[in-house]
Each structure stands twice: as structure tokens, then as C-alpha cells.
Amino acid sequence: MGFFSKIKKIWQSPEDIAQQAVTEYADDAGATTEEPTSKPIEKAAETTTEKPVSEEWQKDLTLSLRQAEPRLSEWLNVILQGVDKADDTLWERLTFLFRALGAAEEEGRKFNEAFAKWLDNMGYQGVEEFRSELQYRLALALELEDEEDERDRLFLKLSEGISKTKEQITKRIDGLLSAHSSMDDDFWEEFEEILIMADVGMEAADQLMGNLKARAKAAGTNNTEDFKDILRDELEEIFKVGPRIEAVNPPEVVMIIGVNGVGKTTTIAKLAYRAQLQGRKVLIAAGDTFRAAAIDQLKVWADRLGCGFFAKGEGSDPAAVAYEAMDKCLAEGYDLLLLDTAGRLHTKVNLMEELNKIKRVVGKKHEGAPHRSVLVIDATTGQNALSQTKLFNEAAGVDEIILTKLDGTAKGGVVVAVSLQYKVPITYVGLGEKMEDLRPFNGKDFAKALLAS
Template sequence: MLNNFFDKLKSGLSKTRNNLTDKVNELFKLAITIDEDLYEELEEILITSDIGMETTENIIEKLKDKIRQEKISDPEALMPCLKEVIREMMDENALEEEDSFPKVSLIIGVNGVGKTTSIGKIAFRYKNEGKKVILAAGDTFRAAAIDQLEIWGDRAGVQLVKHQEGSDPAAVVYDAIQAAKARKADILICDTAGRLHNKKNLMNELSKINKIIDREFSEAKKETLLVLDGTTGQNAIIQAKQFMDVCPIDGIILTKLDGTAKGGVVISIKSTLNIPVKYIGVGEGVDDLQKFDSKAFADALF
């Protein structure tokens, strides 16, 4: 199973690897000494792989420290060093928390990032682990969202609570909580409307939903996960910051990494926002949304 996961991750990150790792490998192989020129070239490669300016500078500083500490003088020894630095950055302040149930997952993100698909895939994962899952169709704003979620619910074999289009999302969540309690569900996954251009509305909507969860289902552990599209690179970070203005975020779901050379954004997200990446999407299949593992990610990337 783990091997299968690693193979998927590796093939999913192939475009990023071709863009990033091959260039870094070539740079280290051709280098004669470890000097400022080498660091400058490395910096350029990292920035063009969507790791971002701030994170790149951070990586270079940490790499220089490591080289000093370990007294490395051979450029060929730089690759394992770089991999280690990136892995350590991904693990910084990461608390491996146990999944506790009952749980409510609030899924937020703009339209088109793969929010509904991600909900379906997470539901499928939990169902396969023997958990009882209920979905709440809280994106009542977009007609197709309810239908799409219903298709995913059927595919994953889980129940869906829905109202008609245009109804109050908080009312949907309220009914879904009652259903989750009555049916002794382990996890309730709530979809939300993906409109960020109207921040005020979104803020009001989310705070109303959160109040209902706190009041009606206080015994459940609550998490808010933000879905971002990996193909948008650094723009994903700008989007995340906008959502962070609206509500606290517990984790990131990064989709469509298999279709992009910008997988370096994973490192940037962790370093810039200090929010853990919980899941990454590396394919179209129902089991292609993988729990994020920093070691596997660094290994697959390099």
C-alpha cells in the first residue's frame, strides 16, 4: 500500500521533478566549488519552481548553515543536504495529531479548485477506514455543487444532507448535524460556497455556520480545511492569505499537483503560512487524494 502511495506521489510530481530536480542535479554535478555563484544559480532554480522568494532565501540560509556545520566541501554532497533542509522545513512545528471522532470538517475554497471532488475523495477514504460519513451540501449558491456532491456521495457510498438551491447554508449544516447525531456518524464533512470576491458575505456565512456547529455539536472536534489548486503556484498563497483574513484555517488540501510543474508551492505554503498541508491530490482517481507525508514528499521530489 505504502509503495503504491509513493509510486503515485512520484509520478504525480514528475512535472515538478523535471522542472526542479533535474536542474538542481545538473547544477551540483557541474559545480567545482561551493561558492556564491552556485548559491545564486540554485536560488534562481528554486524561485522558478514556484517555491517563492521568501521561502527560497530561507532554504539557502538553512543550507549554508548545514554545510558549515557538517564541513561539506564537495558539491556532489549538496543534494542530500538540500533534501534534508526541505524535509526539516516541512516538519517544523508539525504536530502529528490523532484523528478523533466525532468530527466536523468544514471545507472552504473558491470555485474551480476541486473542492467538491476533494470532499468526495475524503469521504471515500474515511468510508474505507470503516467510518460512518455524512456530507452536508452547504454550497447552496451554485446549482451544480449540490448535484456534484450527490454524485460523489453515491460513489463513496455515504449519505448526503441537502436543501434546494438558494437556501440558507447554515440551515443545511444544522440539519446535517442532527442527522449525524441521530445516525451516530463519525465524521460530518460540510461543503461551503466558494465566493471570495464577496468577503463580507463569506465571513458572515462561515461565522454563522461555526456558531451552529459550536452550539449543536460541541462534542465534535472541528477543523476548517482550505482547498487550493496546485497549478496556480504562488497565486495559491495569495488566495490562502485572503481566506485567512476571513477565518482560522487548520489545514490545506492541495489539488491537481499531477498536472503542474509548480509542486514547489507545497514547500512555500508550509514555510510562508505555517499551516500544515493535510492532503495532496496527485491524480483523478477516487483514491488519488493522499494524506500528506513530508518525508515521502521530499523523497518523491528528489
């Protein structure tokens, strides 16, 4: 259900929604009189089948939701009003929110159970400890991630994440603009130095400056006061993603490629986490069979996330792992297969042959697979990330890029270089260690955050 449909659902009469809620609870004998349990997971599961003490709270809650600004953050304010910890009231209200937005009751139940399990693992009870995570999960589960408020949260996170790159680029640009009144040869020479320092690279820097000079000429300006607007427009153009066919024949198969040490394992876990919050059944396959540690780490993450896992053991044929994982995926009704692969660049010829063999094998088992080949690169490696993109793109083909550790580097200019030289879309960026810190990449927001004063 789309966002505006959800708003329309909220704006039903309170009596209609309250009556619907009461009817759906009607099969149960009466209100619970149990003492609160110390097990939040059990309580979250029970709440979806208990009858509320009164329907008045539902009418009041619906009125408050209708009167609130139609944004997830405002709806969450209403839901959490008077709630200071994870108790019965929280689970009842979250269930009611799902119902009010037209989501299936089963979705609300699963959401409550998963969130309660997370709270239990983290040892959190107070609302202030888990509110941010709750909003993030609701945005994914209710398909509200593109909502303005959630975009604002992402923009803030992105701005914080690129602070080191921003310091390297923006402050130097500000100094450059204050020292020059026109975009003359000296201006462009100093700007090139700024780009090189930020690891944009010579080739990409030359291309970018050529584009910027053409934009300035087309706009009929040589005034440095116009430079930031011209640069922002150019960056938005560089990051623009063309139309792509998103539909796949399920299950979707995603092959994760990249050298060892770039964060593939945690990236796979974060992708699985996002997909599960969106209601997908996920299988992780350990195709990096040359490192026992890689298999063990993926198994730990799969167990933590509660998703499916397949491995054959160290030294197994990676293509055989992919083939049998595909068997399991089809037989057990998985929606998404995330296939890890090896990343041994010192044997790059064999590695690329291996990747192509995996692609052929899964394609025979499931027509159209793999649907995407995702390259993971580490932003902190700067120009090395650029050379890795070139190597994998030429040898195995890259459909999209995930850039990790962007929050830990001043070399974020590699984002520009990769997009400019290879025209491969960057779909996610890593902005921290937490599961929710893998965020969708938006080129317009990146340009805005980078050049903000």
C-alpha cells in the first residue's frame, strides 16, 4: 500500500477503525488479567490476540492520529504518548497503528515479535533507548522510507557521515572562493588540487573540471559566487541513475562481490536485515569457501538475524555452494538469496573465472539469475576502490555499488570518481557500524550535504 493510501486509511472515521479493531479482537474471551511478564517477546506475541480493556482508547488514538501531521514521526509521537517503556501498551498501540494503516494483522504481529526480540537482546526498556530504531523499522515495514521526515533523518545521517570528506573539500572550496573573484586559470588549478586531495583522482578531476567549465560557459558566468550552484548541479547529474528494470522472477538472487576486507560480510548482514524488515524471507549462502572465518562470520550473522543460511564447508567448490543454495531457496520458498563470494585479488584470473562460473551455474538453475551483481568497495581505500571497480566491472560485470565506511574517511571524493568514470549506480553507503547504518544513496542529497555551509 502506498503512502497516500495509508494517509487515507488513517483518515477514516475513528468509530470505523475502532469498531474494526474490536471486531478483530472479538474472538477472544476478554481482557487479560495477567501480571506483566519479564519476557517482552512472549508479551508482544500475546498482545495481538488479547482483547483491549476498552474501545475508548482506540477512538481517542484514532482522533489523535487523524489530527497529527501525516508523517511517521508525528504518528509515532501519538503512539508513544504516555509510554515510557516496552510494555503491554506499546505492543497494543503498535498493533493498532499497523491496522489503522491498512496492514495485515500478521504483519503487525511479526513486527512486534521481531522488535521485542531485538529489545531483549539489547537489554533496552526505556523509550529513549529504542525510539530511533523503532522509527527506522516502522519506515521500512510500512514502506514509508521515502517519506519527507525519514528523508530528513537520512540527510542528517549522511551529513554527519561525510563530515571528514566535507572538511577536506568544502572548507577548501570556501577558501578558494574567498581568494578568487573569477573562475580563471589559477582558480581551476587550485580546484584541481582540492579534488586530488579528496581522492577524486586525476582522470575524474579532469573530466569534472571540463564539465564544470562547460556549465559555467553555458550559464554565461565567470563569477565565483555562482560556482557552488554549478558544482551542485553537476554532481546531481553525475549521480543520476537511469531507468532500470526492477522486476525479477522470484526468488531474487544477488551476488555480492569485492575484495577481502572491504566489509562484505557485514554488508550482507545489513542487506538481509533490511530485506527482513520489509517482510522478505532471506537466505544467505557462504560462497567464500577459501576462508573458514568468512563462513563462520556469516553463520553468526544469520543466527543473529534469524534468516536462512547455507554453507558446505571450507575448500568446497563455490559454484556448488551457489547451485545447492539455489536448490534450497527454490524448495523452501525464499524471496531473496544473498550469495557471498571470494575476494582474493592476488589470484585475480582464477577469481574472475570462478565468479563467471557461479553466474552460469545459478543461471542454469534459475533463469535470469543472478539478477544483480553488487560490488562492495571501501571508501577509505580511495583510488584502490576505483581500481577494484575497474577490475570487477571488466571481468565479471557490476550492476551496482555499495560504498562502505564513508563515515570514516576524508577520501569521499571516490564517490564522484566511481560514478563519473564507470556510470555504475551507487545504491547504498555505509555510515556506521549499526544495522540501520547502511543507507540508500541519494546523489542529490549527497551533493547538498557536501556543499552545505
